[in-house]
Structure formats: structure tokens, C-alpha cells
Amino acid sequence: MINSGDTAWLLSATALVLFMTLPGLALFYGGLVRSRNVLSVLMQCFAIAAVVSIVWVLVGYSLAFGDGGSAQAWIGGLGKALLAGITADSVTGTVPESVFSMFQLTFAIITPALVVGAFAERMRFAAMLVFSTLWLLVVYLPVAHWVWGGGWLAQMKFLDFAGGSVVHINAGVAALVAALVIGNRRGFPSQAMTPHNLPATVTGAGMLWVGWFGFNAGSALAANGPAGMAMLATHTAAAAGCVAWMAQEWLRFGKPSVLGIVTGMVAGLGTITPASGYVGPGGALVIGLLAGTVCFWATQFIKRRLAIDDSLDVFPVHGVGGMMGTVLTGVFGAAALGGIGHPDGRSIAAQVGVQIIGTVATVVWSGGMTWLLLKATALVCELRVTAEEENEGLDLVLHEERGYNITS
Amino acid sequence: MKLITAIIKPFRLDDVRNALSEVGVNGMTVTEVKGFGRQRGHTELYRGAEYVVDFLPKSKVEVAVSDDLVERVIEAITAAARTGKVGDGKIFVTDLHQSLRIRTGETGDSAL
Secondary structure (H helix, E strand, C coil): CCCHHHHHHHHHHHHHHHHHHHHHHHHHHHHHCCHHHHHHHHHHHHHHHHHHHHHHHHHHHHHHHCCCHHHCCCCCCCCCHHHCCCCCCCEECCEEHHHHHHHHHHHHHHHHHHHCCCCCCCECHHHHHHHHHHHHHHHHHHHHHHHHCCCHHHHCCCCCCCCHHHHHHHHHHHHHHHHHHHCCCCCCCCCCCCCCCHHHHHHHHHHHHHHHHHHHHHHHCCCCHHHHHHHHHHHHHHHHHHHHHHHHHHHHHCCCCHHHHHHHHHHHHHHHCCCCCCCCHHHHHHHHHHHHHHHHHHHHHHHHHCCCCCCCCHHHHHHHHHHHHHHHHHHHCCHHHCCCCCHHHCCHHHHHHHHHHHHHHHHHHHHHHHHHHHHHHHHHCCCECCHHHHHHCHHHHHHCCCCCCCCC | CEEEEEEECHHHHHHHHHHHHHCCCCCCEEEEEEECCCCCCEEEEECCEEEEECCEEEEEEEEEECHHHHHHHHHHHHHHHCCCCCCCEEEEEEECCCCECCCCCCEHHHHC
């Protein structure tokens, strides 16, 4: 039975989550790169949105959420390819299936879009398209099926409310692998490659904060109490992430930065994502503070200590945050710590064990498959632009366009 | 005729423009440039790494004047641009061989 309140909320949440990618993430990332590459980032986000949407309609929704028959533990079937059989009257839970499919699509869009932060300013557009499409099919869809589509993790009652594993661990680990395979930008880390437009980044960050209410509260798939609690937890974690990161920077570098505060926000939001529907505000506060702290140190470690050019810090924020949040869901979801209580009355230790299994499985699958897919993509096209092209900038070289024509 | 090039701190630009007007110079070309002499740059922090930025923003003012105005123009610019702190800038005077007003074709001092 269709519930109009649930449907109205999910329709709105879908719009909010697409808004997170277009233009939220696009602006966030766009402002962080040098001006000669701003269009390449915007292009990547838009192209991924368009291509993923088409693949979703063709096979994506079916493979993620369809019935896989004997393979149901691992992947859905093709029974709903081309959204066959889905009409305006089809229902998923209490909402039209079209709305459910659309909502899930927006998650499928943002996940590969997050990965572009790892190879910003040096990956070829064609290679990025091929890789992202393959990645969606081989990495995203199976994991989404495992966790939300009735696959083996769902059967184990692995808890991931809105995508700690499906989105953040997946994207974060893929980003790290991509940064390692494609290699650092020329001049990294000695040459300054500072953001060219932080106002754009902060604008994007604002859109992400607001949009995340759709991401997490929307994942309740209903306009009800749990959705409200998820919104509260999400917001609390975002705020705590901001404060924690800002405090770290202030203590360590002497000055808090605007890039730091918005990154802390993203860390808090990414980390609370798997836990958002299961924990209380107290748990969310702790999770957010931990996110802002741990992800800060992770960023320093990856960027400064290991000198890996995950250019826009996707792994330390989304990867590490996602892993931490997924495991902490097993802790703060417990009724004793203000959560809604674990499935089957499981103890914290038991649920954490399941959370760890899901985390490790996602890390291994995403890491291994991302490596393979990059190697496969490299067989058909060059992954990286030449050194000269990298100096000139992707906007002119790959798109024959200039981001800003201020003098004319 | 001389071409006077003054590199000054950008926030003194309005004062320099007014001072030039007072000595009878009402045309000039201004460019935004960057550079340094003895003034030290600043540091910017990005994800925990400090980068030294040597170049400082400056304004370059170019005026073409007849020889009899040169001393007064130099004094006017200097007085208007000086703050007393390092980084006030420099003035260069170069010979101007020719000048022409495009609209009318006038040359020499009457083109200035």
C-alpha cells in the first residue's frame, strides 16, 4: 500500500541526494583543484551522473535489487532489466517502486563520483568513463546487493543504514587504489597545488550537509520517527566533525582553516552514514567527534607521511570514516548506548563482529576489483595525460574549454 | 618624453591617481602584477603543509609625460605611494622615443 507521506518524503530525498552530486560534490571538488582543471571535475561529475543513470535503467537496478535466484546471495538477476514490469502502480514497501529505484540511483551516482577526487587533475576523460562504468557494474552493484538487495550481508543482518560500506568504504578504498595505480601528480608534494576557489568548495559543502538529510533520513524509506532520528544523528555528527577537525588544526597548525572545517563536516557525515538510523544523538556526537579527529590524522598520514596523492583526500575521509562508522554502528546501535537495539538481541561484540566482516569484505572486493578494472581499462586506453598536458591543464587539453574568461 | 613606470602597493593606487591628477597628469595605464624586492612573502597552509609564497601583489602604473613634468610626477607618486614600510615599490624612468594619439594622429608632446 502506497503511503503518500512516505512517498512525498522519498521523492524529496531523491532530489536532495542528486543535489549532493550536482552541484554539491561538483563544486566541492571543483573548488579544490587548480583553475586549469575546474571544468574537468565538473565534467566528470556530470558525465558520471548521466552514464550511471542510463546503466541503472538498463541493468543496474535489476542487478542491485532484483531477485538473483540461485545467485541471490551475491547478485540480483536481470528480471528487472530496462525496469521491465515496473509501472506507475508498482510498489516497494510503502512507496512506488519508481521512487525507490530513483532514490537508490542517486546513491549509485554519487559513489563513483566520489572516486574522482583521487585522480583529479591527471586522468583522461575517456579512461575515467570506461573505468567508472565498469566500477559501477563490478564493485558498486554487487556490494549494494549484498547489503541492501537481500544478499549475504543483509542475510547476516549486517547493519548499514545509508551506505557506510556501499558508498563510503567502496569509494574510499577505490580512491586509494586509483591514486596508487595512476600515480601522483607531477610536482606532488613539493609544489603547491592549492585550491583555486574555496568559496565554491564551501558552497558545495553546504549543499552536501543539507543534501545528506536526504541521504540518511531518506534511507528510512518512510516519513516517520526513525527518519527524524536519522536526521538528528546526521546533523549532530556533522557539527561534531566540524568542531573536532577545527580543534585539531588549531592545536596542531595554530590556525583553523575553512577547508579543514568543511572536511571535518564531510568526515562526520560519512562516518555517521551507516549508523544514522540506529544510534541516538549521544552516539552520533561521539561518532562525529571521532570522525573529525581520526580522519584528520588519517589525512595527514596518507598525504604527508606516505605522500600518496589521493588528491582530494577521498580515502582518509570516506574510506577511513566509512570503516570506522560501519564498525561503530555495532557499538552505538546497542540499546544500552542509546541505539535502537541490535537484531536478534545480539550483544555489542556479536554485532561488531558482523560489522567487521562486512567492512573487510567491502574493502577486499573494492580494493581488488578496482585494481583489476584499472588494469583492464589501461588495456583499451591511456589512463593518464602526458606530463605536458598535465601542466597545461585538463580543461584545455581534454575539453578545449576554459573555466573562467574573466578578462573578456 | 619619458615613460614613468611605478610599482606600488595596490592599496595606494587611488592616492597615486589623485596625486597625478593634481600635477596635471590625467592619463595612465594600470596593470596588476606580482613581484618582490626586499619584502618577504607569506606562507599558506594546505593540509598541514606550509608553502612559501614569494610573490606579492602590486600595481604597476605607467604614465607617459613630457620632460618638464618628470620631476614633479616622481615627487607626486613617491609622496602618494610611500608608507615607510618595506615593499613600497620602485619608480623607473625610461626614454620615450615616440608617442601618437590614435584617434587624431597627433604625435609628440601633444599626444600625451
